[in-house]
Amino acid sequence: MRSKPYTLKSLYRRLFNHYGSQHWWPAETPFEVMVGAVLTQNTAWINVQRAIENLRQAELLEPAAIAGLTPKRLARYLRPSGYFNVKAKRLQALCRWLLAEDAPASLATETLRGRLLSVHGIGPETADDILLYAYQRPVFVIDAYTRRLFSRLELLDGELSYEALRATFEKTLPADVAIYNEYHALIDHHAKLVCRPKPKCEECILKAACPGSV
DNA sequence: AACCAGGAGACAT
């Protein structure tokens, strides 16, 4: 027998009350957020940290420096984060966009989102990471953890498109940057802890509401 | 030692 299902709002309270504030995004500057957003594509964060540290030690954590390197040389710094050839190009595309764009921070959120999506290597999740955590816009980030968690709780259909899922969160929750920031971080934290592909349902604080645990 | 990690582009259907 299963306890009453969560709503998108009550689940947020449950996670926050249990885990507390997550202090995301783990980065020093907005630009570092953007670099991390690209490098963490389908990659464990620990490996991204190493790549970012390589760039920091080489004093390359600025758009002009990265844009000026050859893709091959940039790729060497990115090695630990995987897909280094692909990510070298993507990072340079992002940097060149930043250098070319006049005042991105002054653009309306949907306009800015469109510009980001037009940059090579920036898809919906990476764009939304950047919008939320670098530009402080109220955009809800959907990632693999979000799909898996809400799908397991049977709160959302995991097969829905990225845009459909994002719309659901943004319609249901208030358009609040602080809440979107914390909610996504909490989902990530919870997922890493107990809701991996192989879930640890015994240690899960939601297990009574999760069909996957019975 | 297979499996997975804070996806996205290219290409075919």
Place this chain on the structure above:
DNA sequence: ATGTCTCATGGT
């Protein structure tokens, strides 16, 4: 519009 391949290092 939707499905499949590829990209690659480092944990467990």
